[in-house]
Amino acid sequence: MKKWFILISVSMFAMSLLAITLEESIGYAKQNNKELLMAKEDIYKAEQTYKDVRGNLLPQLSLQGGYNLSATNLPKSALPSPVSFAGGLDATATDNDNYLAAVIEGVVNSMIPSSPVKEGSLAMQLKFDQVLFLGGKLINGIRAVDRFRSIQKLRYSLTEQDVVLQTTELFYQCLLAKKLWEVQRDGLTLANKHLQRVELFAGEGQVSEFDVLRARLEVAKLQPQVLASENQYSLAVSAFRKQIGVEDPTIAPDGEFVLPTELDVSLEEATTQGLANRTELELADINTQIMQIKYNAEKGNYLPNIALSADYSLFTAADEYAIQRDDFGSKYGIGIGFQIPLFTGFSNSSKRSYARHDHEQAKLMQRDAEELITLQIKQNHQKLEYARNNYNVQTKNIQLAERSLELAQVRYDNQVGIQLEVFDAQIMLSAIKLQYYQSIYEIISADRNLKKSIGIRL
Numbered sequence: 001m002k003k004w005f006i007l008i009s010v011s012m013f014a015m016s017l018l019a020i021t022l023e024e025s026i027g028y029a030k031q032n033n034k035e036l037l038m039a040k041e042d043i044y045k046a047e048q049t050y051k052d053v054r055g056n057l058l059p060q061l062s063l064q065g066g067y068n069l070s071a072t073n074l075p076k077s078a079l080p081s082p083v084s085f086a087g088g089l090d091a092t093a094t095d096n097d098n099y100l101a102a103v104i105e106g107v108v109n110s111m112i113p114s115s116p117v118k119e120g121s122l123a124m125q126l127k128f129d130q131v132l133f134l135g136g137k138l139i140n141g142i143r144a145v146d147r148f149r150s151i152q153k154l155r156y157s158l159t160e161q162d163v164v165l166q167t168t169e170l171f172y173q174c175l176l177a178k179k180l181w182e183v184q185r186d187g188l189t190l191a192n193k194h195l196q197r198v199e200l201f202a203g204e205g206q207v208s209e210f211d212v213l214r215a216r217l218e219v220a221k222l223q224p225q226v227l228a229s230e231n232q233y234s235l236a237v238s239a240f241r242k243q244i245g246v247e248d249p250t251i252a253p254d255g256e257f258v259l260p261t262e263l264d265v266s267l268e269e270a271t272t273q274g275l276a277n278r279t280e281l282e283l284a285d286i287n288t289q290i291m292q293i294k295y296n297a298e299k300g301n302y303l304p305n306i307a308l309s310a311d312y313s314l315f316t317a318a319d320e321y322a323i324q325r326d327d328f329g330s331k332y333g334i335g336i337g338f339q340i341p342l343f344t345g346f347s348n349s350s351k352r353s354y355a356r357h358d359h360e361q362a363k364l365m366q367r368d369a370e371e372l373i374t375l376q377i378k379q380n381h382q383k384l385e386y387a388r389n390n391y392n393v394q395t396k397n398i399q400l401a402e403r404s405l406e407l408a409q410v411r412y413d414n415q416v417g418i419q420l421e422v423f424d425a426q427i428m429l430s431a432i433k434l435q436y437y438q439s440i441y442e443i444i445s446a447d448r449n450l451k452k453s454i455g456i457r458l
Contacts, residue, residue, distance in 0.1 A: 019254030022171050025244050029167040032245020036163050039156040046152040050145045056131065056138055065124030069321055072117040083108045120323050123315040128308075132336070135303030136296065144293045147286050154286070158279045164458040165448055170240040172444050174253045177233040179437040184229040187430040188222040190405075194422055195219050197413070211419050218423055257440060259391070260447045267381050270454045274377045275370060277455025284366040291359040298355040301348040302341060310334040373453070380453045384446040391439040398436045401429040 020028075030036060083105055089097055131138060195215040201207040237252050265273070275281065312332040316323055341348065405425040411417025452458060 018248070018250040018252065020251055022168065022253070022255055025171050025240070025253060026164055026167050028244035028246055029163050030160065033163050033243075034245075036156070036159050039152075039159045042152045043149075043156055046145075046149040050142075050149045053138075053145045054142050057142070060129040062127045062129075063124070064127070065122070068119075068121045070117075070119045072119075074117065118320050120318045120321045121316060122323060122328075123313070125311055125313040127311040130308040132306040132308055133303075134305050135300035137300060140293045140297035140300075144290050144297075147290045147293070151283060151286050154279050154283050158283070161279070161452060161458055165452055167240075167243055168448055168458065169445060170236070170243050171253045171255070172257070172441055174233070174236045174240050175255060175257045176437055176441045177229070177236040179257055180434055181226070181229040181233045183430055183433045183437070184222065184226045186433075187426060188219065188226050190426050190429075191215070191219045191222050194409075194426070198419065206415065207419075214419055214423075218426075257437065259440060259443055263384070263447055263450060265454070267378060270377050270381055270450065271374055274373055274454040278373050278453075279455070280369055281366070281373065284362075284369045288359070288362040288366050291355070291362040295352070295355040295359045298348070298352040301344075301351065304338050304340040306336065306338045308334075308336050377450070377453045380446065380450040384443070384450050387439065387442040387446045391436075391443055394432065394436040394439045397432045398429075401425070401432040405429050 089101060093101075195212075195218075198207055198211055198215040202209065202212045240253055241247065241249075241251060310333065312330070314328060314330050316327040316329065318324070318327045405422070405428075408417055408421040408425040412419060412422050448458060
């Protein structure tokens with residue numbers, strides 16, 4: 001009774017779960033998947049990197065300046081006494097002599113520092129820099145960053161498709177686990193019905209006690225299998241919730257566990273479509289372009305770098321804190337500078353050679369990616385064909401297994417067959433049902449993987 005109570009409680013809990021569709025699940029995954037969110041941030045970063053590099057083509061304008069006030073207290077030993085020339089004149093000194101003495105006295109005393117010494121200064125400079133020619137390095141750099149920006153967008157699209165595929169896989173794994181759980185419960189229900197029938201026959205004396213014990217043992221054997229399949233379903237739902245980034249324990253996937261619309265495409269057509277549409281090949285092609293741009297940039301290392309520079313400065317200095325209008329002075333200048341590498345110890349030659357090999361390696365990687373994708377398409381196409389054939393076989397097998405169970409039950413009820421035939425038929429039917437639902441899941445999975453491998457957006 002306790003086990004039956006557990007099974008009933010689990011069943012009621014399963015019915016109370018909040019069901020969401022595949023489309024809703026994919027929507028949650030796109031909103032909450034950490035890897036996809038990080039890929040989106042990479043797009044923003046690449047966009048800002050492109051703007052940063054492109055900004056080097058534009059004039060660079062800067063303004064700098066400063067305002068300073070200072071006060072210096074000189075030591076007394078550095079402060080001589082004021083000079084007086086008038087006291088040294090005799091009585092015969094004329095007015096002109098006294099005048100000259102006063103003038104010289106004023107000049108000399110003005111050169112003696114006072115304490116504290118107060119100074120005020122203001123300086124500002126407006127500077128303009130413009131790159132004229134960098135041997136193509138800047139233009140090639142902008143092109144490379146632009147390609148990198150495209151790569152980040154394609155990587156986001158690729159990650160999004162991976163998230164959609166993973167979410168779909170986990171969604172249908174939950175549906176499969178639920179179906180397997182139902183199959184185990186149906187098997188237990190059949191075993192209990194058979195036990196009731198055997199106990200009825202035993203009460204009439206038509207079967208032995210051994211048959212009753214055998215039927216009870218079969219029921220006891222199936223009960224832990226039902227609990228195990230329920231645990232597998234619970235684990236599948238937990239993995240599904242983690243994938244879509246939802247912690248609500250009441251959410252569970254719900255949908256039709258049916259075959260998808262048949263994808264009618266030959267291997268040759270699938271291969272052609274995949275080589276034309278796969279994002280990975282587009283990424284490999286852009287990577288080859290970046291290596292070509294890098295090689296072109298390295299080939300321009302021997303060319304001169306030319307830049308235009310201009311500045312305008314405004315400055316002042318005053319022997320007091322207050323700055324007057326006539327204390328200001330100015331300075332301006334303009335010039336063109338250049339740099340030509342004459343000898344770099346063969347460093348530039350090595351860099352060019354390294355970039356050339358990088359470019360060749362990128363082309364090899366691109367061809368290798370094409371071959372791997374061709375092989376992947378062939379593998380997925382064969383998996384889908386196998387899954388379809390397996391489904392057709394399992395569809396026939398389940399009909400045969402159901403008929404076998406009916407015959408075994410009739411034979412046992414009519415005292416023609418033995419109980420072991422019924423058990424074998426029940427076990428066979430449960431196993432065939434498991435294989436049948438597994439074959440449906442394999443078709444769904446193979447269909448999704450083939451669509452992704454030939455570049456169809458999921």
